[in-house]
Amino acid sequence: MNKKITSNSAKEVRFSNLFDRHYRRLYAYVFKVLKEPDLSEELVQETFIKLWENFDTINDSERSIESFLIVTLKNKMIDAYRKKQTREKHTNLYASNTSVEAQIDRQWELIQRIEDIYATLEQKTVDIFKLSRDKGLTYKEISRQKNISIKTVELHISKALVVFKKGLKDYF
Amino acid sequence: MEHFKITEVELWEYISKSADASTIQKVEKWMDSSDFDETLFIEISTIHNHTSEQNPSVENAKQRFFDSVKPKRAIWKSMLKYAAVLVAIIAGTYFYNTVFSNNQIVVQTTYGEQRSIKLPDGSKIRLNALTRLSYDVDTPRTLFLEGEAFFEVAKDTVHPFTVTTPDHIKVTALGTSFNVRAYIDSPTTETKLLTGKVEVTSETQFKETFVMIPDDEVIFYKSTKEVVTSKMNLNTSRIAWKEGKIQFENKTFSDIAVDLKAQFGRQIRFENKDIAATKFTGSFKTTTPIDEIFEILTISKDFTYELNQETNEWIIQ
Numbered sequence: 001m002n003k004k005i006t007s008n009s010a011k012e013v014r015f016s017n018l019f020d021r022h023y024r025r026l027y028a029y030v031f032k033v034l035k036e037p038d039l040s041e042e043l044v045q046e047t048f049i050k051l052w053e054n055f056d057t058i059n060d061s062e063r064s065i066e067s068f069l070i071v072t073l074k075n076k077m078i079d080a081y082r083k084k085q086t087r088e089k090h091t092n093l094y095a096s097n098t099s100v101e102a103q104i105d106r107q108w109e110l111i112q113r114i115e116d117i118y119a120t121l122e123q124k125t126v127d128i129f130k131l132s133r134d135k136g137l138t139y140k141e142i143s144r145q146k147n148i149s150i151k152t153v154e155l156h157i158s159k160a161l162v163v164f165k166k167g168l169k170d171y172f
Numbered sequence: 173m174e175h176f177k178i179t180e181v182e183l184w185e186y187i188s189k190s191a192d193a194s195t196i197q198k199v200e201k202w203m204d205s206s207d208f209d210e211t212l213f214i215e216i217s218t219i220h221n222h223t224s225e226q227n228p229s230v231e232n233a234k235q236r237f238f239d240s241v242k243p244k245r246a247i248w249k250s251m252l253k254y255a256a257v258l259v260a261i262i263a264g265t266y267f268y269n270t271v272f273s274n275n276q277i278v279v280q281t282t283y284g285e286q287r288s289i290k291l292p293d294g295s296k297i298r299l300n301a302l303t304r305l306s307y308d309v310d311t312p313r314t315l316f317l318e319g320e321a322f323f324e325v326a327k328d329t330v331h332p333f334t335v336t337t338p339d340h341i342k343v344t345a346l347g348t349s350f351n352v353r354a355y356i357d358s359p360t361t362e363t364k365l366l367t368g369k370v371e372v373t374s375e376t377q378f379k380e381t382f383v384m385i386p387d388d389e390v391i392f393y394k395s396t397k398e399v400v401t402s403k404m405n406l407n408t409s410r411i412a413w414k415e416g417k418i419q420f421e422n423k424t425f426s427d428i429a430v431d432l433k434a435q436f437g438r439q440i441r442f443e444n445k446d447i448a449a450t451k452f453t454g455s456f457k458t459t460t461p462i463d464e465i466f467e468i469l470t471i472s473k474d475f476t477y478e479l480n481q482e483t484n485e486w487i488i489q
Binding site for chain 2: 008012015016023024027028044048052086114130132134136137139140157158161164165168172
């Protein structure tokens with residue numbers, strides 16, 4: 001027998017950590033595909049619940065847990081996506097011909113690609129880029145906050161854009 | 173000629189909506205000019221699009237998660253599984269057997285099944301799903317129907333052909349073809365006449381005799397004991413189920429559920445009365461998966477549907 005977590009409180013701590021590590025990423029994944037915040041939250045919840053229920057049967061490695069989460073979530077997304085398509089088909093709106101699975105896989109690749117791009121950038125560049133992208137700050141506001149010149153801010157943004165342009169060229 | 177030059181950094185500022193008035197003006201002039209580089213514009217806005225970050229609350233999600241996994245539900249779950257198996261076995265024996273008791277003959281169909289039979293007098297009957305038809309060997313023209321069936325009656329002026337429903341509605345025919353829908357859990361009992369002539373009477377529910385001519389429809393409402401007669405809508409198939417269709421016109425969801433249950437074999441439970449009473453009009457092939465039918469109905473009325481694996485029933489909310 002391999003040693004499994006048996007006490008519930010240890011399992012809870014474990015899951016708390018799993019949430020911290022995976023929740024945002026999984027949420028971002030569903031949201032990219034379905035674009036519905038409530039549904040995205042729901043599907044990720046269900047995914048974690050499934051992991052909780054099947055925890056004893058899963059190989060206790062970080063890798064197999066991650067792939068369990070992704071596979072489970074992906075199946076839920078395919079299901080939800082098909083429902084969405086059914087509705088679109090019957091209301092005579094655009095319904096895509098490409099396979100649901102291919103579209104969903106592509107979104108996951110994109111998320112990973114973006115993570116990889118961020119990883120190649122200097123931390124300083126990432127910080128400045130995110131202040132612009134996520135916080136919507138002006139270059140002037142960033143320069144004040146970071147105590148650097150506007151020119152330097154622009155240089156970092158330019159660097160990030162060049163790398164993104166190259167890294168995402170298959171997605172334009 | 174005026175020339176405009178825009179840097180990526182300025183364009184990013186514009187697209188991420190943090191540009192000041194002069195940059196905005198500059199970018200917009202460039203967009204109106206012949207120097208406008210659409211590819212660049214698309215690239216930068218795609219980067220903007222793809223780098224969008226959702227910021228869900230991990231703590232809230234965690235809280236919700238632990239609230240739903242912690243309660244002691246494991247024991248109940250395994251017990252329910254056994255209960256479901258038991259129900260399935262009982263249901264199985266009930267529906268698949270053709271029962272002969274005394275001199276009674278019973279013909280029945282299960283979920284999603286249709287079946288044709290011929291009576292000794294030559295009358296032809298087609299049974300819809302989840303239907304039970306019975307008669308005494310000595311009186312094969314006196315039938316009892318629970319469910320739905322289409323009758324093509326052999327002519328015999330001496331022996332009237334009657335169909336009695338569980339709510340004591342009696343349809344009497346000479347040579348004729350007609351359809352009776354008498355599911356116990358439906359709020360109505362309906363008779364539709366295609367050819368010939370039938371009479372609808374009841375010993376207990378009402379005093380009148382309703383004489384039907386072709387294309388007439390007589391609907392008995394069980395709760396109010398009201399009888400409504402009308403002409404069938406000739407634009408829709410008259411006996412849709414015979415053509416492999418599930419069709420409903422301005423029917424309540426709870427009544428539609430009766431047909432869906434007969435077709436797909438799962439109980440449908442309404443947790444919201446409002447939705448059960450909502451009326452729908454639609455036509456589906458019986459080969460359409462039930463969840464697809466639900467999904468399409470949600471277009472006109474918002475509700476959720478979920479298959480409870482333990483009780484094997486659809487929950488509508």
